[in-house]
Amino acid sequence: MNVRLMHTNEKIAAVFAATLKLIHTNGFHGTPMSKIAQESDVAIGTIYHYFPSKDDLIFALFKHCRSILNDYIFDGIKEDFDYKASFFHVWRNFVQFYLENGRIFSFFEQFFSSPYYEKNKAEIQEPVGGQNKVLDFLQEGIDKKILKQVNVHLLVASYIGVALSTVHSIKFKDLHFSEQNMQELMEIIWDGAVNRNKNN
Amino acid sequence: MNVRLMHTNEKIAAVFAATLKLIHTNGFHGTPMSKIAQESDVAIGTIYHYFPSKDDLIFALFKHCRSILNDYIFDGIKEDFDYKASFFHVWRNFVQFYLENGRIFSFFEQFFSSPYYEKNKAEIQEPVGGQNKVLDFLQEGIDKKILKQVNVHLLVASYIGVALSTVHSIKFKDLHFSEQNMQELMEIIWDGAVNRNKNN
DNA sequence: TGCAACCGAATGAACGTTCGATTGATGCAC
DNA sequence: GTGCATCAATCGAACGTTCATTCGGTTGCA
The missing domain is CATH 1.10.10.60 (Homeodomain-like)
Incomplete structure (x- = not known):
């Protein structure tokens, strides 16, 4: 067997x-x-x-890729990381995963923009690429008053949105991947997300 | 005639x-x-x-929609707007356009994620949805030292990326469109993009 | 008269899916 | 331990459908 x-x-x-x-x-x-x-x-x-049909194959492939992504992005977080360090680390992993797995990025982009996704949304439960783990992580930042006191989905949209469009820009050569660029991007998101009424 | x-x-x-x-x-x-x-x-x-072929039709439709978008997003900027007001205004227009034109949003998403776009990228010149006008606008903010002194493409990725994922979230019901949400989102992007070494 | 706009049945290629056949491993009866 | 039944895994030719595209014909303005 x-x-x-x-x-x-x-x-x-x-x-x-x-x-x-x-x-x-x-x-x-x-x-x-x-x-x-x-x-x-x-x-x-x-x-x-x-696979009973082509659709089932695509669907199974999607689930397969999503689980790979989920395993990847929260990997390597050390105990001694403070919230900001984790915030940077996860975002970086997210971008890095898609850059290292261009085929999965391509597949996800096409999958999520097809009505195929829209029709099976109910079954998919988890939103885009491990976003609910991301959501929990960002909610934690809100609860600890580190991040802005807003609807967590606003922060998810910012966090994920910038990551995706960054990968897109790199893929289409508007931007090149460099340590400095990643650092500056993370600072842009951080400065946007952070609670400015409480210095930390 | x-x-x-x-x-x-x-x-x-x-x-x-x-x-x-x-x-x-x-x-x-x-x-x-x-x-x-x-x-x-x-x-x-x-x-x-x-249209000589289906591809030509899709391509022509894309150009048509893009010009509608371009006309839309910079519309309504008043002379007396300062940079921040314009920054907010354009972003809002961008989101609003896609919300009011869900079919175009759908079409663009599918178009840009298809290899069809990748193959004809050279001919398309302008990147995603009026981004070069957006690019010029953000570059202006950098030059005036209002925005962070970084590669303009980082700011484009943030500005557009958050807008697109916001529309996506609204479309898929993770988020609902409200004045408060839009205001908070614009503040997130603004706080991220703004040059913190020079108060303005 | 010429020509652009317009029409839709016909065509051939390409597609998703089916199905009958083959293989080899497993388990049961004797 | 041999024979037999079962069944999942494998294969790819064949099927019917659907697609992008063609083409011969009609219309009506210049």
């Missing part, structure tokens, strides 16, 4: 990898099942053995 | 409107030329009379 399961996983992993690659380069459009089969070296019949 | 041009415009306008509507509800995927023809009451042959 162990061997069989591994084998299974290899097939599925190959299908996921091929789908991600094809969607990244050709888009949702230019990614027919036939090409996924070809690219992954898994027969079409086999893909349909695991 | 005037009449003919008007007639032409009516057909094209109907095609544009139908395409926008279909892409909004069914996505890039579920928008075949046949349905565009049906929805717009323009024969397929006629559409192909004006």
